[in-house]
Amino acid sequence: MSIHDLRKTYDAGPRKPGIEALKGVSLDVAEGDFFALLGPNGAGKSTLIGIVSSLVNLSSGSVRIFGTDITRDRDAAMRLMGLVPQEINFNTFEQPLDILVNYAGFYGVPREEAIVRAEEELRRAQLWDKARMMSRTLSGGMKRRLMIARAMMTRPRLLILDEPTAGVDIEIRRGMWQTLREINAAGTTIILTTHYLEEAEHLCRNLAIIDRGTIVASGPMKALLARL
Numbered sequence: 001m002s003i004h005d006l007r008k009t010y011d012a013g014p015r016k017p018g019i020e021a022l023k024g025v026s027l028d029v030a031e032g033d034f035f036a037l038l039g040p041n042g043a044g045k046s047t048l049i050g051i052v053s054s055l056v057n058l059s060s061g062s063v064r065i066f067g068t069d070i071t072r073d074r075d076a077a078m079r080l081m082g083l084v085p086q087e088i089n090f091n092t093f094e095q096p097l098d099i100l101v102n103y104a105g106f107y108g109v110p111r112e113e114a115i116v117r118a119e120e121e122l123r124r125a126q127l128w129d130k131a132r133m134m135s136r137t138l139s140g141g142m143k144r145r146l147m148i149a150r151a152m153m154t155r156p157r158l159l160i161l162d163e164p165t166a167g168v169d170i171e172i173r174r175g176m177w178q179t180l181r182e183i184n185a186a187g188t189t190i191i192l193t194t195h196y197l198e199e200a201e202h203l204c205r206n207l208a209i210i211d212r213g214t215i216v217a218s219g220p221m222k223a224l225l226a227r228l
Ligand code: ADP
Pocket: 041, 042, 046, 086
């Protein structure tokens, strides 16, 4: 993924100056990478992810995902990526298996293929034994792993996660890290946002640090850690 001079100004209402959430961000994430976007609250992480996943309109600049320009060919770009939002947003009165199969169906995956993929993804997320439970009864960590499994149902080349472990305790975080490592090892590029340095340190090969809409440092994790 390649981002060039990305800017975003939110409208703050009549007679008020806009909120400059991104002030000219450029970034390159290579295929196969595990990349962290690290920064404090309000830095612009959600905005950046929102733009990359076509939920937020950019003000200027460009984003290409494996060569596809997201503003020129939004649908093609969307097919290349899976998104794991911060909030749990599946119907908790459905069963995990149905959540995954229906999601894939929405993206045009034939039902039989969707069932095969759902088993694979539920196993990888260590949720196969919960496939037929009411998802409302899953723990917080299981619900988040289910969201990762769901995003993988379309076989994205790029998986984007917004603060995947915000507010979850360390045991649950470790379980999610394991799932994400397996997904990356199988070839999917991962970008996540986090405000936990520890999380970036454990998972990612490369990172960028964003503060008040500007990238203040970026590069390989090891080189950056040595400078901190
Ligand atoms: P995060 O740390 O994930 O950005 P926030 O609490 O800052 O969480 O924001 C939660 C949601 O509210 C996000 O979808 C964000 O885009 C939106 N939001 C944040 N700040 C504002 C604002 N000033 N006006 C309107 N929406 C906002």
